Amino acid sequence: MTTLNKELNITIVGLGVIGGSFAMALHDAGYRNLYGIDIDQATLDKAKAQQLIKEGYQDGKDILPQSDLVIFSLYPRLVHDFIVTHKHHFKPGSILTDATGVKKFFIEDILSVLPASIDFVFGHPMAGREKKGIDFASSSVYKNANYILTPLPSNKEENLAFMEALIMEMGFGRITRISADYHDEMIAFTSQLPHAIAVALVNSDVEGRETEKFTGDSYRELTRIAKINEELWSELFLENKEYLLKSIQTFEDQLDLIKAAIKNDDSVALKQLFIKSTKRREKFDR
Amino acid sequence: MTTLNKELNITIVGLGVIGGSFAMALHDAGYRNLYGIDIDQATLDKAKAQQLIKEGYQDGKDILPQSDLVIFSLYPRLVHDFIVTHKHHFKPGSILTDATGVKKFFIEDILSVLPASIDFVFGHPMAGREKKGIDFASSSVYKNANYILTPLPSNKEENLAFMEALIMEMGFGRITRISADYHDEMIAFTSQLPHAIAVALVNSDVEGRETEKFTGDSYRELTRIAKINEELWSELFLENKEYLLKSIQTFEDQLDLIKAAIKNDDSVALKQLFIKSTKRREKFDR
Numbered sequence: 001m002t003t004l005n006k007e008l009n010i011t012i013v014g015l016g017v018i019g020g021s022f023a024m025a026l027h028d029a030g031y032r033n034l035y036g037i038d039i040d041q042a043t044l045d046k047a048k049a050q051q052l053i054k055e056g057y058q059d060g061k062d063i064l065p066q067s068d069l070v071i072f073s074l075y076p077r078l079v080h081d082f083i084v085t086h087k088h089h090f091k092p093g094s095i096l097t098d099a100t101g102v103k104k105f106f107i108e109d110i111l112s113v114l115p116a117s118i119d120f121v122f123g124h125p126m127a128g129r130e131k132k133g134i135d136f137a138s139s140s141v142y143k144n145a146n147y148i149l150t151p152l153p154s155n156k157e158e159n160l161a162f163m164e165a166l167i168m169e170m171g172f173g174r175i176t177r178i179s180a181d182y183h184d185e186m187i188a189f190t191s192q193l194p195h196a197i198a199v200a201l202v203n204s205d206v207e208g209r210e211t212e213k214f215t216g217d218s219y220r221e222l223t224r225i226a227k228i229n230e231e232l233w234s235e236l237f238l239e240n241k242e243y244l245l246k247s248i249q250t251f252e253d254q255l256d257l258i259k260a261a262i263k264n265d266d267s268v269a270l271k272q273l274f275i276k277s278t279k280r281r282e283k284f285d286r
Numbered sequence: 287m288t289t290l291n292k293e294l295n296i297t298i299v300g301l302g303v304i305g306g307s308f309a310m311a312l313h314d315a316g317y318r319n320l321y322g323i324d325i326d327q328a329t330l331d332k333a334k335a336q337q338l339i340k341e342g343y344q345d346g347k348d349i350l351p352q353s354d355l356v357i358f359s360l361y362p363r364l365v366h367d368f369i370v371t372h373k374h375h376f377k378p379g380s381i382l383t384d385a386t387g388v389k390k391f392f393i394e395d396i397l398s399v400l401p402a403s404i405d406f407v408f409g410h411p412m413a414g415r416e417k418k419g420i421d422f423a424s425s426s427v428y429k430n431a432n433y434i435l436t437p438l439p440s441n442k443e444e445n446l447a448f449m450e451a452l453i454m455e456m457g458f459g460r461i462t463r464i465s466a467d468y469h470d471e472m473i474a475f476t477s478q479l480p481h482a483i484a485v486a487l488v489n490s491d492v493e494g495r496e497t498e499k500f501t502g503d504s505y506r507e508l509t510r511i512a513k514i515n516e517e518l519w520s521e522l523f524l525e526n527k528e529y530l531l532k533s534i535q536t537f538e539d540q541l542d543l544i545k546a547a548i549k550n551d552d553s554v555a556l557k558q559l560f561i562k563s564t565k566r567r568e569k570f571d572r
Contacts, residue, residue, distance in 0.1 A: 126500065126501065126502035127502050127503065128502065128503075141503075145502065146499055146500060146501060146502065148499075148500065174499060176496075176499045176500070183500075186495070186497070186500040187500065189490075189491065189492075189497070190497060190500045190501045190502065190504075190505040191502060191504055191505065193487070194487070194504040194505050194507075194508045195504065196541065196544050197483055197487065197508065197541070198504075198508070198563070199540075199544065199559055199560060199563040200537055200538075200540035200541040200543075200544055201479070201480070201483065201537055201540075202562075202563040202566045202567050203540045203543075203559060203562055203563050203566070204475075204533070204536040204537040204539065204540040205475065205566065206475075209472070210462075211472070211475070211476060211570075212569060212570050213432055213434075213460060213462045214412065214432060214434065214462070214469075214472040214473065214476045215412065215432065215476045215570065216412035216413050216414065216431065216432065216476065216477060217413065217414075217427075218476070218477055218480040218481065218484075218511050219476045219477065219480050220570060221507045221508070221510060221511075222480045222483065222484070222507070222508050222511075223563075223567050223570070224507060224567070225504050225507075225508075226563040226564065226566070226567040227563070227564045227567045227568060228560045228563060228564055229560075230556070230557040230560035230561050230564070231557070233556075233560060234553040234556040234557050234560065235553075237544075237548055237556060238548065238551055238553055238556070241548050241549070241551070244548060245545065245548055245549065247490070248541065248544075248545055250490040251486055251487055251490040252486075252538070252541070253490065254485075254486035254487075254489045254490040255482065255483070255486040255534065255538070257486075257489075258482050258485065258486055258523075258534075259531065259534055262523055262524065262527050262530060262531055263527070263531065265524055265527070267520040267521075267524055270516070270519075270520040270523060270524070271516040271517070271520050273485055273489060274485060274514045274515075274516035274519060274520065275516050276488075276489055277484070277485040277488040277489050277509075277512040277513070277514060278512065278513045278514055278516070280488045280489070280491065280512070281488050281509050281510070281512040281513045282513060283498060284497075284498050284501065284506060284509070
């Protein structure tokens with residue numbers, strides 16, 4: 001395993017719940033030269049007061065030239081805009097990375113404006129919170145979580161290896177390298193479809209019923225993510241629309257099988273569907 | 287609040303994950319005259335070895351005549367059969383109760399065979415586990431959970447009050463009295479629909495993908511209950527088919543709104559749906 005230099009200058013752009021969690025995880029891993037860029041001065045002050053960052057900046061031009069690694073945790077479209085604004089400020093040879101939940105469209109958009117001397121290693125930590133802002137940041141959500149990297153042909157192998165070592169230092173449990181396209185296909189299923197389902201489930205309740213008196217863990221668990229950041233997730237849904245629509249359709253086909261079994265009082269068919277889901281879900285227990 | 291007599295003889299019929307959890311919660315609450323009836327001798331031996339019950343029986347005829355309260359935690363149809371077999375063994379004036387997830391059909395079925403001297407207070411603890419058997423029993427799942435009672439016109443108020451006091455002693459957080467019909471309507475939405483969704487979600491995965499490498503908490507949470515007891519849940523689904531089909535339809539209507547917004551690149555409509563679900567879900571945080 002690569003031993004990383006803890007003196008590296010690491011700058012996090014966007015100190016919300018994800019950026020704040022990165023700062024905490026990096027701090028836990030022994031990094032102290034951490035810097036933050038955020039449009040919100042109160043967020044920067046809070047991060048500095050908590051000693052998560054050494055210094056905070058509303059503008060990137062002073063700290064970017066000294067930053068060995070820049071981590072973006074912004075809404076997808078803002079990353080593109082940030083790079084356009086700051087393309088002459090990045091340190092030559094530095095690494096950029098991100099935490100964006102869609103990849104194909106996003107990467108094409110970034111590559112069109114990225115300076116050639118900069119290596120952008122695209123990634124996606126498969127862990128998050130349903131809340132916004134640095135107050136909800138936590139490095140513990142990253143412990144043992146999955147991380148996906150979507151390498152480009154142009155990425156230097158040493159930079160990919162650096163990112164993998166850093167990700168493991170932050171406590172993640174498993175890193176998988178896949179193509180941007182496969183990322184988007186899988187994430188439509190494992191992340192976006194569950195969010196669409198949770199939103200639809202909560203919205204299908206009858207207004208005015210005291211539903212909270214009649215819920216068990218199932219309903220609460222299935223709907224936790226119905227508290228959703230509408231700005232972020234509307235972008236994510238629309239930037240992955242083809243795979244997401246396909247995932248929703250495949251899900252609906254399976255729900256139709258359950259409906260048909262119920263309509264036909266077909267307990268044999270129902271049991272077969274339940275046995276199938278049980279066997280499949282057991283694989284996920286860790 | 288009623289002070290209950292801890293010397294009462296309480297017999298639990300069916301020492302699976304639910305019955306075992308009742309035994310633990312009653313033991314925690316100070317009851318010691320607890321008895322178990324189960325067809326599986328190993329389960330009875332285990333419950334006795336753990337001191338959850340004083341004695342276990344494969345047949346109910348010896349202990350039922352001395353039981354002040356009998357708690358059924360059996361598959362719905364087996365409760366009916368048990369009462370038919372044992373209707374002359376219940377102690378006159380004793381209370382029966384249950385933990386069954388469907389009520390209207392189930393209650394009609396029971397009332398047709400119940401002796402007049404016995405008061406059956408129908409109830410439903412809104413807490414469970416996705417696993418089977420006494421090894422997974424736990425009184426902690428009941429802490430602060432919801433409990434529903436569906437009183438009959440014939441129930442004695444003192445017996446309803448007794449059950450409510452006992453339920454609170456077991457650690458539940460809230461008890462609501464509603465009709466059997468309203469129970470079934472609500473439970474179709476808060477419990478059965480989430481189970482149908484979880485099963486359909488897991489079954490809609492593409493066979494052979496290494497999905498576990500790409501999941502975050504959302505997918506794992508939404509699918510925990512896809513590990514499902516097929517015997518129990520096929521009964522529950524079919525015995526509540528009308529309300530469940532209606533709940534599935536209402537859910538699909540909401541999913542269609544999300545689909546349409548994605549297809550039309552309508553980020554305004556998507557955001558409105560997300561804002562609605564966020565506001566609704568926030569009410570459930572406790």
